[in-house]
Amino acid sequence: MKKIFLASAFALLFLASCTNDKDILNSLNDYNLSKQNQGYHFGDKLQIPQDVLDYSEAITISFGDKESSDLKIDPKFFSLGENDVTFNIKTKSGEVLQQDATINVFAKTKARTMSYQVLNQYPHNSEYFTEGFELHDNTIYESVGLEGKSKLVKYTLGSTNPTQEAIQPSNIFSEGITVFGDKIYQLTYKTKKGFIYDMDMKLIKEFQYPNIIGEGWGMTNDGKNLIVSDGTKNIYFLNPENPSEVLRYISVASDKEGYDQVNELEYHDGAIYANVWHKPIILKIDPATGEVIGILELTNIVKQSSTGGEDVLNGIAFKGENMLITGKNWSRIYEISVK
Structure with a gap:
């Protein structure tokens, strides 16, 4: 009878422990979901529910292969926009619980609303x-996309007749371009390679994307770096002498929203302008921070x-100060x- 009683008591303790563990993870998950839309800013301390803190001996956060015990929104670990992390909770009983979470980080500076006036239209x-x-x-x-139809063309503004064009192989889906110095750089969608042409649109060489860049989307330059988007929230700065080298990257978010699917890019007067796929907006982005x-x-x-x-909005260029x-x-x- 004594053995049966001890076994039953252990089962009850185990069941209570499992229930507590589940409640703690649910509490953390529910709180995370409520904070996901509200978001944090760099420097903020993560707000952990009190029942989780009371139940825990230690809490760390994993970011892929990195881990931190500092429950603060530190730019060494977090980027603007969505951050997929894992909470590691060491309970007072010695167990380790894990809870995946998404933490939104937003810009501190409010994004201004920009207005415009249509001055002219061209075919x-x-x-x-x-x-x-x-x-x-x-x-x-202009870089024209779709497999079997991809090409690089140039024409005079006001005309639709190309003065030159470079037809791509049928397996290529052309993407963003930029004119850098005396060369034209062009991305491709999923083949993880780009092309470099001279100004007569003769192919000079190809280059491979760095592994961190999943797909080719938009491209521009700031006079020093190639600037590339890959359909995520990130914008990458590449070495023009070696486009396979990523020098740094930024992630894009406003004070209220994180943006992924960042598409066609244009650099002008110290700012990056970007289309967002399937959105009728253009973002003006600080190239230093991604805000x-x-x-x-x-x-x-x-x-x-x-x-x-x-047939979405996807094309930005500058004619003097006009867009x-x-x-x-x-x-x-x-x-x-643009005002």
């Missing part, structure tokens, strides 16, 4: 699935040119002044 070839778009000396350089400092709402223009399918915008399969290029 655009509606067969062009626009992936990269730049203006130099009144000449448009969104301005948001340009273009719903009215998008409604005039898009059917709501894949040129277009999209995939759009029939028009808009010149706007």
Whole structure:
């Protein structure tokens, strides 16, 4: 009878322990979900529910292969936007519990609303699935996407007739481009390689993406670095002499929202301007921090040119201080002044 009593007592203790563990993880998960939309800022201390603290001897956070016991939003570990982490909770009974979590980190500075005025409209070839778009000396350089249709073209603003074009192999899906010095750099979607051309659009060489970059999306440059997006929240700065080398990267978020699927890029006057796939906005981004400092709402223009399918806003260039915008399969290029 005594043995049966001890076994039963142990079972009850084990069941109570399991119940407590489950309650603690649920408490942490529920709290995380409520904080996910509200978000944190760099320097904030993570707010852990009191019942979790009372139940724990130690708490650490894992970031992939890194781990920290400092429950603070430290930029050494966290980036702007969503952060996937794991809470490791050592209980007072010696067990280790783990809870996956997503922690949002937002910019401290409020993003300004930017307004615009349409100054002019130019024709655009509606067969062009626009992936990269730049203006130099009144000449448009455009990267046209889709497998079997991909090419690099250039034409005079106001005309739709290409003066030169470079046709891509049928397995290539062309993406972002940038004119850097006397070369044209072009990304591809999923083949993890890019192309470098001379200004006559003759292929000089290919380069491989660094492993950290999953896909090729948008591209620009700041006069020193190639700047690349890959469809995530990240923007990468590459060495133009060796485009396989990542020098640094930033993650993109405003004071209220993290942005992934960052697409076509343009650098102008100390800021990065970016399309977000399937959103009728252009973000103005601080290239030092990734903070969104301005948001340009273009719903009215998008409604005039898009059917709501894949013909999305995707093309930013600058004509002096005015912005040129277009999209995939759009029939028009808009010149706007941004206020």
